[in-house]
Amino acid sequence: MRRLKQGAALAVATVAALAGTLATGSPAMAASTPIGACGGGSYHEIDRHDLGKATVYLLYNGTTNCVVTWKDSRNSTYVNAVMRVEGSTTWGQDPGNFSTYAGPVKISAKGKCIQWGGDYGSAYYTSPFEHCG
Numbered sequence: 001m002r003r004l005k006q007g008a009a010l011a012v013a014t015v016a017a018l019a020g021t022l023a024t025g026s027p028a029m030a031a032s033t034p035i036g037a038c039g040g041g042s043y044h045e046i047d048r049h050d051l052g053k054a055t056v057y058l059l060y061n062g063t064t065n066c067v068v069t070w071k072d073s074r075n076s077t078y079v080n081a082v083m084r085v086e087g088s089t090t091w092g093q094d095p096g097n098f099s100t101y102a103g104p105v106k107i108s109a110k111g112k113c114i115q116w117g118g119d120y121g122s123a124y125y126t127s128p129f130e131h132c133g
Contacts, residue, residue, distance in 0.1 A: 037066075038106070043060065044060060047116075047131065049127070051124070053120055067081045069081045069103060069120060080124075082126070083117075084114065113131065114131055115128065
């Protein structure tokens with residue numbers, strides 16, 4: 001009987017360990033599109049700016065603006081996505097040497113204008129305040 005209890009305890013511990021492994025899984029995969037980076041199909045592109053070897057995308061889902069700077073090819077060049085609401089001095093940003101894209105930077109700005117942009121290496125773009133609503 002003792003051996004049966006030990007076997008059962010071992011089986012329960014093994015199942016718990018496997019469940020923990022499955023629950024944590026591997027890290028999330030990078031998005032394959034700017035819309036995917038923002039969180040999915042409810043976002044649509046409302047503006048973009050070409051930086052040469054990357055493009056800054058401004059997307060919107062009806063309530064939230066999202067900026068992603070998307071590289072034309074995988075590399076370690078510095079990239080950033082930025083955005084702020086008119087009247088604020090604080091920029092939302094995501095700077096780094098990411099392989100594919102920077103962002104998403106998300107801001108809800110109901111009834112206000114936004115300023116958005118991004119960097120790729122030494123190329124950069126910052127919009128005027130626009131897309132008001």
